[in-house]
Amino acid sequence: xxxxxxxxxxxxxxPTRVEAMDWPDIATHLDGNGWAVLPRLxxxxxxxxxxxxxxxxxxFRSHIIxxxxxxxxxxxxxxxxxxxxxxSALRTALYPQLAPIANRWNESMGIDVRYPAEHADFITRCHxxxxxxxxxxxxxxxxxxxxxxxxxxxxxxxxxxQVAILLSEPERDFTGGEFVLTEQRPRMQSRAAVVxxxxxxxxxxxxxxxxxxxxxxxxxxxxxxxxxxxRSGHRHTVGIIFHDAK
Numbered sequence: 001x002x003x004x005x006x007x008x009x010x011x012x013x014x015p016t017r018v019e020a021m022d023w024p025d026i027a028t029h030l031d032g033n034g035w036a037v038l039p040r041l042x043x044x045x046x047x048x049x050x051x052x053x054x055x056x057x058x059x060f061r062s063h064i065i066x067x068x069x070x071x072x073x074x075x076x077x078x079x080x081x082x083x084x085x086x087x088s089a090l091r092t093a094l095y096p097q098l099a100p101i102a103n104r105w106n107e108s109m110g111i112d113v114r115y116p117a118e119h120a121d122f123i124t125r126c127h128x129x130x131x132x133x134x135x136x137x138x139x140x141x142x143x144x145x146x147x148x149x150x151x152x153x154x155x156x157x158x159x160x161x162q163v164a165i166l167l168s169e170p171e172r173d174f175t176g177g178e179f180v181l182t183e184q185r186p187r188m189q190s191r192a193a194v195v196x197x198x199x200x201x202x203x204x205x206x207x208x209x210x211x212x213x214x215x216x217x218x219x220x221x222x223x224x225x226x227x228x229x230x231r232s233g234h235r236h237t238v239g240i241i242f243h244d245a246k
Contacts, residue, residue, distance in 0.1 A: 015093035035205035047167040051236035074145035095119035108211040131155040135241035149224035154245035167236040169199040174233030184222040
């Protein structure tokens with residue numbers, strides 16, 4: 001279990017790294033695009049250690065082969081509780097930065113739900129509603145694999161933002177495999193975005209919908225995310241979802 005030990009030793013650095021991000025700029029980009037990049041959230045060593053966890057079956061609650069469910073090609077595993085220390089630390093540190101944005105978005109869209117300041121309180125809300133299964137996951141892609149456009153909802157209680165961290169280096173470990181978002185706008189054609197990521201970068205993005213200011217007030221646009229087909233190599237990603245699943 002060498003990989004687990006390496007990841008554990010670095011977990012305490014995560015909150016400091018999150019706090020050092022330019023959150024006003026991130027919030028502005030989220031408001032304008034529905035996504036924003038968090039640069040160098042993890043070091044190359046941390047990325048390699050997390051990717052190395054994929055073979056440690058005892059730390060996961062389920063293993064999904066995408067092709068069996070029509071999700072695309074590739075596979076992923078949901079972590080069990082207790083989460084690896086660095087995943088838990090990032091989930092705890094990122095949530096308080098994102099909760100004010102989520103509350104502001106809901107207010108502008110006329111949605112009554114508000115989110116508490118701390119992640120532990122939101123998880124309590126999920127668990128009281130029967131959403132008790134952890135949702136952070138580790139994804140693995142090989143040449144020819146892809147992830148269809150989708151949304152990670154999982155139950156009644158949904159936190160409207162989530163984070164994906166690229167653990168592999170583009171053009172060195174893999175080619176293709178871009179992170180893709182589409183935005184479905186009312187009475188308009190859909191808009192696509194390809195998010196540029198390097199190893200250790202994260203993207204925070206809307207899970208379901210986001211507010212957009214129009215000439216007649218605020219309206220909602222619907223977002224989906226996925227990964228384009230890998231042309232070569234291997235790609236690993238960590239997904240941090242803040243609500244748990246039924």
